[in-house]
Amino acid sequence: MSNPIPRKKLPSLETLEGYRWVQNGQSNYSGNLLRLYQALDALFISWSREVQAEEHQFPIFIQAKELKKLDYFRSFPHLITFAACLDPSEENLKAYTETETLDANGAATLTKLTPICDCLTPAACYHFYITFQGRELHAPLYLTTRANCFRRETHYIPLQRQWNFGMREIVCVGTSDEVKAFLEKYRKLVGEFFEGLKFPIQWLQATDPFFDPSRNPKYLMQRLDPVKHEMIYEGELSIGSINFHRNYFGEAFKISRGGEDAYSGCVAFGMDRWIFALLNEYGPNAKDWPEEIQKRLG
């Protein structure tokens, strides 16, 4: 995001009822805004039913050894958050409690850490490839989940750029044709939703935010053969994307379909960014929100 997004009906987030920004890159929701969040997710779930996607609820951690199968640590070392705990020996814990525990800047004055084997989920759909790894599929899988995702950034902006954000995904794992048909279906369905509302979205080709991209063959491949199409709000903010992974995850996690590495693809919706775009277009009052949202308000 290089330019600020034109401000339309977006209220001041400092005084917006039901919203609270916390300094560490996260949003709290209550009241009307929580209802908006839940209605929006109910809309995405209704879309997922078009393919009878099975819903899953995943935890926060992913084992580092699973992410390594994706070369995640070399591709995105700048984004990753690790789960760190103190070495549990009595002596080490006691030593920690005898420090100030935090320094003057609020940073932990850690003693010895236990080996770090877990990361916080960077993308919702990774859980599926891990869950189904080693499987031979006799039919395509259609899946959906909403997950807490984590990407460390150098700075944060409320609702737009958060360390911890919500992501709803609808995923297909199958043959290349099955996945392409799935992605085409959702490109059309989501496109028609935006067109019906005259919502200011452009679809743009994009690449993943690789570290040191010019040296990364995966980045170069994405440049040569675009596989990611983002829903760009007001020319600046990606609120979702449609991604064709080819057989990348199938190969990494040994999922097969029709005797070959399975193909996969996903439609991803950034919950907090959708909230931002909806508030900016329609303002904070439920009566002004699109009918598709209003009818799903709890």
Place this chain on the structure above:
Amino acid sequence: MSNPIPRKKLPSLETLEGYRWVQNGQSNYSGNLLRLYQALDALFISWSREVQAEEHQFPIFIQAKELKKLDYFRSFPHLITFAACLDPSEENLKAYTETETLDANGAATLTKLTPICDCLTPAACYHFYITFQGRELHAPLYLTTRANCFRRETHYIPLQRQWNFGMREIVCVGTSDEVKAFLEKYRKLVGEFFEGLKFPIQWLQATDPFFDPSRNPKYLMQRLDPVKHEMIYEGELSIGSINFHRNYFGEAFKISRGGEDAYSGCVAFGMDRWIFALLNEYGPNAKDWPEEIQKRLG
């Protein structure tokens, strides 16, 4: 938990449809079990409506400087999980990508970390005291949330003892009398639920799992004047608790009510442990679950 819990109708979790245990102390839910999870939460939400509790949705991190106000690091250093990221300098990230990234045991071969200022939520209700800190209340607050909570343990047991688990809480912040009346109401309501089902629960006084308890004045105070009553399933497993915090959080976070530090209390339900107890009592088939659950299945 010192003794294994008598096995009744609990199916083998290895083959249970809709359940997957991951080695790092967490549960995945889908299908019927996800519906059970959601129905159970809907039941707790219906209970929260008895006091018109306002629902909040909180993120995963809590700033360490907030937890320090509770002396959390000295009281529970063995439980805490920190959010750790690599120092974002190009040089440091590059150095990391030039290591193996993980060692043979799956542990990250970290280079320099950036200062660690955030922790993963240890208890759902802490978010409320942080959110309302510095406020002068003119009426009691009734609040509810379901949060992902994190407690590092030396070993884990599926559904019973997890690093990452779900917790639904209903909270009151007010005068001592308001909080006591709230807790009494829920003691009765939850008690009647268990009695109606002849669910094998005993209410027992308990203390928080302090590090080095004999030296901790807060532990000694809890022993002298019990403030925590746990719902103990089959004599072993705490599936929830009712907690009177006195004015502890009101004082730490400068929340006042009637010119004094506010009192607070909460009713907490461990989602995964309730799933365990329900499966053990009633088995995996929805038709055998209590009516209060069945009628809330989506």
